[in-house]
Amino acid sequence: MSGAPRGRSDFVEGAYHVALLTLRRTLRGRRTLVALAPLLLPALLSLTVARGKPDVKQEQFAYAALSLYQFGIALPAFALVLATAFPWPESDEGTLSYWFTSPLRRSAVMFGRIVAAILVGVVLLPLGVLGTVLPLDGASVELAPVARTAVAATLLAYPAYIGLFAAAATWTRRGLVCGVVFILLENSLSFVSGTIARLTLVHYVRSMLHPVASPVGRRVLTQAARLDPPASTAFSVGVFVCAAAVSIGIALLLVERTEYRGRHAQPA
């Protein structure tokens, strides 16, 4: 017999192996393409808008596309598709046994999956922002800081969305449906000025764009995205970190306690 095991994998090492394999599988899988499609949709519109439209219109389009679509729809939708791939769908497929009967804590497996989903987002999410901004005429000068901030806001908020959707997917088989409802609800609430809007993550993502926005951009954020008043950048970052930490923590706790019985399991 060749080789011998060094013993049981620990949490970090196990999560690392899981993340590595999940990354490889995610980048090969169809799910990533599905998640990428809504992200790149504004890039097509940007190419159209960039043709012969005045600069002001292009700038307005950039802010509207980023704040309303990229932040409100594409970012959470991307997170939703990746975060809800586990554990219920794998339980139904029958592959969950291989994860949950390996000598790793379930939370290590879950953590590895979450890390992989975050890494995929870190690579792919900026494409959506850059695809929206770069085709526009003012991209190189006026919109460059906006694009940088939008990428930063997206990447900071993304783990929070992943955590929220992962917690939902760990808790219920209908994680995907819960996520869709969450996105619709969040977008609706974000258009209500005042305290209620501050209960949504997208409010803080949009707020991060406010300090670097031009007067045209601020008008779009205030009027179209109803960002009034915006939160400070430090507070927004704090919200993202707290939301990510709490929701990922909940997901890790839930996965240790929940019994996953796939649809293939015969009820005797």
Next chain:
Amino acid sequence: MSAVEPVMRVERVTRAYGEVVALNDVSLEIRPGIVGLLGPNGAGKSTLLKLLTGELRPGLGTVQVLGLEPFANAALYARIGICPEQDALFEDLSAVEFLAFLLRLRGFDVAAARARALEWLERVGLTDAAHRTLRGFSKGMRQRVKLCTAFAHEPEIVFLDEPLTGLDPLWRARVQRMVRERAAAGGTVLFSSHVLPEVEQVTREVILLHRGRVAAQGDAREIRALVDRIPHRIELAAREPRRLAVLLAGWECVEGVRIREGAVDVTTSRPDLLYATLTEACAADELGVLGVASPDDGLQALFDALVHVHHERVGARPRATA
């Protein structure tokens, strides 16, 4: 009662799915060696296996494997191997990637995991397919990969849920040998099946489950006499069903043959003899048999008979009946 300590203990376990009771007040002890877990579909075999492998929690009662409570117990999983019933693999990986990954999770380093994965794929005759993605594997090949996941890390206990499904007679015999070797090396194998002769070829120690209860536990020979009275149906997938049917009709142990598209249904009251003869004939490549399946109607009849006998007299050491 044997002096050897049990490696698995199930005490008064009840498990229900909604209103359906899958296991009803089941108690049993399993000692090292090969133990067959027999029962028709819906008897509660898979539920019992999932309780023992910690994928499910008992509703009532306690389950212990190697002295540990199995549910979500990572310490236990280092010591057991599982071949699940469902035909699910990581489809986008190659066979060697899949096996090596599972071995990595069990603490093997990169080189050792890969070497052992290749070694086991060679043992199950998949060397040529080792680098192909699992998506393109046939049912029999997938089953052999699943068996590797159970055995490759040489666990103390191996749980096999319908391990011979989709295998041709030759591979059935080889897998049965693999099971015996594991037990000879000191391991325990819990072999779940709905086909008595499959189990009988590797062990005499059987547990019979019927409608969520232990119908009997003990020596398989004690229920053999009952089986011999009951016609048993075996489905043989074949390249040339008509030719196969003609050949089989000449065998003494075959009572009837029926040709279907791509398969032949055989009726026999001597399934043990039929399986043995089939294996020999397949080894000589005389039959062109592509796969063997045993619908559980024979076993269902056995259980009905067993329950009937139990009502009439104390026989085959039955503990409970549905």
